[in-house]
Amino acid sequence: MDQFSSPIAHSAVVIEDTFWAPRLRTLRERTLFHIYEQMKQLGYFDMYKYDWKPGMRLTPYVFWESDITKWLEAASYSLATHPDPKLEALVDEAIAYLGSIQQPDGYLNFWFTKIEPEKRWTNLRDWHELYCAGHLIEGAVAHFQATGKRTLLDIACRYADLIDSLFGREGGKQRGYCGHEEIELALIKLYKATGEARYLNLARYFIEERGQRPHYFDIEARVRGEDPGEFWARTYEYNQSHVPVREQTEVVGHAVRAMYLYCALADLARELGDESWLRICERFWQHLIPKRTYITGGIGPSRDNEGFTEDYDLPNNTAYAETCAAIGLVLWNHRLLQLDTDRRYADILERTLYNGILSGLALNGEAFYYENPLESQGHHHREPWFRCACCPPNISRLLASLGQYVYSVNDTEIAVHLYMQSTSTLPVGTQQVKLRQETAYPWDGSIRLSIETEQPVQFGLKLRIPGWCHEAHLAVNGEEIPIDQNLHKGYVRIERRWRTGDSIVLDLAMPVQRIRAHPDIRDDAGCVALQRGPLLYCLEAADNAVPLHRLRLPATAELESHFDAELLGGVAVVRGNAAVLETGDWSEDLYRAAPARRRPLTFVAIPYYAWDNRQPGEMRLWIHEDNG
Numbered sequence: 001m002d003q004f005s006s007p008i009a010h011s012a013v014v015i016e017d018t019f020w021a022p023r024l025r026t027l028r029e030r031t032l033f034h035i036y037e038q039m040k041q042l043g044y045f046d047m048y049k050y051d052w053k054p055g056m057r058l059t060p061y062v063f064w065e066s067d068i069t070k071w072l073e074a075a076s077y078s079l080a081t082h083p084d085p086k087l088e089a090l091v092d093e094a095i096a097y098l099g100s101i102q103q104p105d106g107y108l109n110f111w112f113t114k115i116e117p118e119k120r121w122t123n124l125r126d127w128h129e130l131y132c133a134g135h136l137i138e139g140a141v142a143h144f145q146a147t148g149k150r151t152l153l154d155i156a157c158r159y160a161d162l163i164d165s166l167f168g169r170e171g172g173k174q175r176g177y178c179g180h181e182e183i184e185l186a187l188i189k190l191y192k193a194t195g196e197a198r199y200l201n202l203a204r205y206f207i208e209e210r211g212q213r214p215h216y217f218d219i220e221a222r223v224r225g226e227d228p229g230e231f232w233a234r235t236y237e238y239n240q241s242h243v244p245v246r247e248q249t250e251v252v253g254h255a256v257r258a259m260y261l262y263c264a265l266a267d268l269a270r271e272l273g274d275e276s277w278l279r280i281c282e283r284f285w286q287h288l289i290p291k292r293t294y295i296t297g298g299i300g301p302s303r304d305n306e307g308f309t310e311d312y313d314l315p316n317n318t319a320y321a322e323t324c325a326a327i328g329l330v331l332w333n334h335r336l337l338q339l340d341t342d343r344r345y346a347d348i349l350e351r352t353l354y355n356g357i358l359s360g361l362a363l364n365g366e367a368f369y370y371e372n373p374l375e376s377q378g379h380h381h382r383e384p385w386f387r388c389a390c391c392p393p394n395i396s397r398l399l400a401s402l403g404q405y406v407y408s409v410n411d412t413e414i415a416v417h418l419y420m421q422s423t424s425t426l427p428v429g430t431q432q433v434k435l436r437q438e439t440a441y442p443w444d445g446s447i448r449l450s451i452e453t454e455q456p457v458q459f460g461l462k463l464r465i466p467g468w469c470h471e472a473h474l475a476v477n478g479e480e481i482p483i484d485q486n487l488h489k490g491y492v493r494i495e496r497r498w499r500t501g502d503s504i505v506l507d508l509a510m511p512v513q514r515i516r517a518h519p520d521i522r523d524d525a526g527c528v529a530l531q532r533g534p535l536l537y538c539l540e541a542a543d544n545a546v547p548l549h550r551l552r553l554p555a556t557a558e559l560e561s562h563f564d565a566e567l568l569g570g571v572a573v574v575r576g577n578a579a580v581l582e583t584g585d586w587s588e589d590l591y592r593a594a595p596a597r598r599r600p601l602t603f604v605a606i607p608y609y610a611w612d613n614r615q616p617g618e619m620r621l622w623i624h625e626d627n628g
Contacts, residue, residue, distance in 0.1 A: 004270055005338045005408035005415060008426060009145075011080045013403030017421035018570065019442060020402065023358075026365035027399050028078050028087075034366045035071050035392050036090055038385040044068055045097050047110050054116055061388060062111040063128040068094055069139035070393035072152065076139065077400035080146035091143070095152045098136070102155055106162035108136065121166065121174070122224060125217040125231075125239070130178035130206075133159055134186035141186075141193045142397075153193070160190055164202050169209070176216045177206045179239045181257050184264035188271060200271055207264055211236070211244040238305055246280060251288040255300030255307040255320075256390075258284075259328025266335035278339055285336070289348060293329075295515065295529055295621070296359070296536055296608060297352025298372050300325045312520040316375035316622060323360035323369055323391040326352050327398050334405055337417060341408065343490020346417045347467045349405065353418075354442060354534045358609035360395050363569055368392045374608075374621040378541065381612055407435075415462040415491065419447050428459045433498070442533045443563055443572045445469070445508030452500045459498065462491040463506055468531060471509035477502060508533070512559040512574050517622070527622035528553060530574055532561055536608040537574050541617025543604035548618045550581040551603060552626040567606070568613055574605040579626065 015021050043050060044064060052060065075091050078084070102108045109129050112120040124130065133156075140156035143149065163183075167174050187203035190196070209216070217236065218228040236242040237252040240261050251258055262284055269277035291311040293299055298321030300307040301314055306322055330352050333345040360369040367382035370391050385392065406422065408415040411429045419441040426433050434452035441447060449461075465472050465483060467490065474481040476494060486492045494504070510533045517524035530537040539548050559576040567573065579598040586592070611619045 003410050003412070005341060005410045005413070007334065007338060007404045008407050008409060008424070009080075010077060010401040010403035011146075012426065013406050013422050013424045014081075015403060015420055015422045018440065020420050022569065023361075023365075024399060024402065026363075027074075027396060028082055028084070030365040031361070031392075031396055032071070032075055032078060032087060032400075033090075034384070035074075035396060036094075038389070038392075039067060039071070042385075045094065047101075048114065052115055060111065062109070063132050064111075065098070065109060066128070066132045066135040067389050067393055068098065069132075069135040070390075070397055072139040073135075073142040074393055074396035074400045076142040076146040077397065081403075088147075092151075095143070095155070098152070099155055102158065106158035108133070108155065108159050121176075122220065124176045124220060125179040128178070128180050130163065130183040131180040133163060134178075134183035137183070137186035137190050141189045142401075144193060156190065157194065160187065160199060160202075164198055168202070168205050174216075175209060175212075176220065177210050177241070179217070179241075179257075180254075181240070181261040181264065185260060185267055188264065188267040191271070203264060204268060204272070207245055207261070207268065210261075211241045211247070215241070217241065233305065238307070246276075248280075249283060249287070251284050251292060251308055253307050254305055255322060255325035256328050258307070259299075259325060259332050262332045263328070263335055266332060266339060269339060270335075278336075281332075281336060285344075289344075293348075294319060294321055294356065294374060295351075295517070296321070296372065296374065297326055297329060297348060297356035298322075298374075299329055299356075303371075312518060312522075314517075314521050314523065316523045316620075317373060317377070319371070319373040319375075321356060321372040321374075323357060323372060324394050326356035326360070326372070327394050330357065330398065330405075337415075338408055341413075341415050341462060341489060341491055343464055343467060346464050346490070350418060350466065350534045351536075353405070355536045355608050357395060357398065359611065360391060361399075363610065363613045368395065374538075376612075376619040378617045378619075381616065413460040413462055413493075415464075416449070417464055428457060431455070431457045433457065433459070442535055445510040445533060447506045447508070449504040449506070451498050451502040451504075453498060456497045456499045458496070460493050460495040461498070461504070462493045463504070464491050466490075466508065466534065468513070468534065469508045469510075473507045475505045512537075512561055514555075514559075514625075524622050526625060528625045529622055530559065530605055532572065532574060535572075536621060537605035538608045538611050538619055538621040539603060539605055539623065540611055540614070540619050542614045543573075543606065544601075546580045546601065548620040549624070550583075551578050551601065551620075551623060552581065552598065553578045553603070553623045554626045568610040571607050571610055576603055577601075578603045578623075 072094055075087055079088055101110055109132055137156045140152040144153040167176055184203045184206045187199045191200040221228040238254055239257055240253050265277045265281050292308055294314055300320050300322055302309050303320045330349050333349040336345045359372050362382045367384050368391050369382050370386055406418045409426050414426055419439055421437055421439050423436045436450045439447040472483055474483050483492050512532045514528040515531050516528055557576050561572050561574045563572045578601050580601045581596040582599055608621055
C-alpha cells in the first residue's frame with residue numbers, strides 16, 4: 001500500500017471559529033457535567049447500595065459501565081485542551097469507582113459481579129461484557145494520553161490481560177467473541193499505547209474468529225440449555241457473524257456494531273500492512289454509501305434491529321438513524337482516510353458530522369437525540385437522558401476530540417480534510433509546521449491558510465475540494481493555481497518549499513443546491529433536498545405556518561440565503577418562493593378530479609442540525625418539487 005498518513009492529536013488543533021468553538025465550550029461547561037449528574041442521580045456510582053435482582057423493572061443494564069467510560073474518554077479529551085480542576089476531580093472519582101468494582105482477577109462488570117456472577121462469560125452474544133471492556137480500554141488510553149496518569153490504564157490492562165488469557169484458539173481457551181463489536185478496535189488502540197503485541201493479536205483473533213463454524217453463539221446457547229434456532233434476532237446477520245468477515249459482501253444488521261467492526265478492519269489493514277482488509281472495507285463502503293445511507297449521513301433505518309434492512313429502504317418519518325451509528329460512520333471513514341487520501345471518505349465524514357451527528361445534540365448541550373428522523377409531525381424531541389444512554393457520552397467523546405479530524409500528516413505531506421478557523425502545529429518530517437486557517441466556514445466558503453516554519457521546508461499540501469463544490473479557486477501568495485491540473489482523488493496538491501509568510505487562499509462556491517434522491521428511494525420520489533455547503537436544510541413549522549407536506553417548490557424558483565446572527569445561535573437561512581396546496585374549497589370532499597388550488601408562499605429553511613430547538617412543531621427535510 002501507499003504511504004499511510006496519521007491523524008494528529010486533537011490537542012494540536014486550537015479551534016477558534018464561530019461555529020465549532022461555541023459548541024465545544026458548551027460541551028466543556030455544560031454537557032460533560034450534565035451527563036455526570038444524570039449518571040450520579042441514577043446510581044451509576046453507588047450500585048452496591050441497591051438490592052438489585054434479575055427481573056426487577058429498574059435494574060441497571062449489563063452495559064452501564066460503558067456510559068461511564070465513554071464519558072471518561074470525552075472528559076479526558078476535554079482536559080487535554082482545557083484543564084479544569086472540577087472536571088478532573090470528577091474524572092478521578094469515576095476512575096476510583098471503577099477500580100473499586102474491579103475483581104482480583106481483573107474482571108470488571110458490576111452486573112456479573114453483584115447480580116448474576118454465575119453467568120459471567122456465558123452469553124457473549126447478548127450481554128456486552130467484551131463491549132464494555134472495549135469502551136473501558138478506549139477511555140483508559142484517552143485518559144493516559146491526556147494526563148500521563150496510569151490509574152485507568154492499569155485497570156484496563158489488567159482486564160485486557162484477563163480477556164487474553166480466556167479467549168483464543170489455544171488449548172483451554174474459549175473460542176468466543178462479542179456480539180457487539182467494540183473491543184476489537186479498542187485492543188488495537190491499547191496495543192499502540194503500550195506496544196504490547198498480544199493486544200493486537202487478540203484483536204485480530206476476535207475479528208477472524210467471527211462467524212467461523214461451528215458457530216460459537218450456537219455452542220454457548222446449547223450450553224445454556226437454549227435452542228440456537230430461537231435466537232431473538234432471528235439471524236446472525238444482526239451482529240455480523242452470519243459468515244466469516246472475509247466472506248461478507250453486504251452491510252447488514254445492527255448499524256453501530258457494523259461500524260465498529262469496520263473500524264477494526266481498517267485498523268488491522270494499517271497495523272498489519274495487509275491490503276486485503278482495506279479491500280474488504282471498500283467492498284462494504286461501496287454497498288453502504290450508494291444504497292443504504294441517508295442524505296444526512298444517518299444509517300440504519302429500522303427500529304426493529306437498530307440497523308439495516310434492504311437497499312434503498314430509507315423512510316424519513318420512521319428513520320431510526322441512531323446518533324451512535326452516525327458516529328461510527330465518521331470513525332470508520334476517518335480511518336479509511338489515513339489509508340487512502342480520497343475525497344469520498346472525507347465528504348462522508350463531513351456530511352455526517354455537520355448533519356447526522358450534530359442534530360443529536362441540542363444547542364443548549366443538555367438534551368440528545370437517540371433517533372434522527374428526516375421528518376416529524378412535531379412529536380419527536382430531544383431528551384436529557386435515556387435509560388439506554390449510549391448516545392450522550394458517545395457524541396461528547398467525538399466532539400471533544402474534533403481537532404483530530406481536521407488534518408492528516410506523513411513525512412512528506414499535510415492533508416486538509418475539514419475547514420474551520422484554527423491554529424495547528426503539525427509534524428512534517430523532522431520539522432514542525434504552524435498552519436492557521438481563517439474562515440467563516442460552513443457559512444462562507446472562503447478559506448485563508450497561512451504557514452509558519454522555523455526554516456523553509458519541502459512538503460506537499462493537499463486541500464480537499466468537497467464533492468458538493470462545483471466551482472473553486474485557489475491561489476498561493478496571490479498566484480492562481482489551476483485546480484484541475486493538480487487534482488487527485490478530490491484533493492488538490494501543492495508541492496513546494498514552504499516558508500513563513502506563505503499564504504494560500506481557497507474559495508469554494510456555496511450556492512443553494514437542490515439535491516435529488518435515487519428513484520428507488522420511495523419516500524423521496526418527486527422531492528428535493530436543499531443543501532448549502534456541507535449543510536442540509538429543513539423546513540420547520542416555527543418558520544412556515546402551513547402543513548409542510550402541502551408545500552410545493554417550483555423547479556425554477558430562485559433560492560437565496562442570508563446569515564441571521566440572532567436565530568438559533570447564528571445560522572444561514574434559505575428562502576424562496578413556493579406554493580401551498582389549499583383545502584378551503586374541498587368542502588366535504590375526500591377525493592375529486594380537480595386539483596387543489598395553490599397560493600404563493602415564501603418559505604424559510606434552516607440547517608437540519610438545528611431543528612427542534614424552538615417550540616414544538618413539524619419538520620421536513622425532503623420538499624415536494626413542482627415541475628409544472
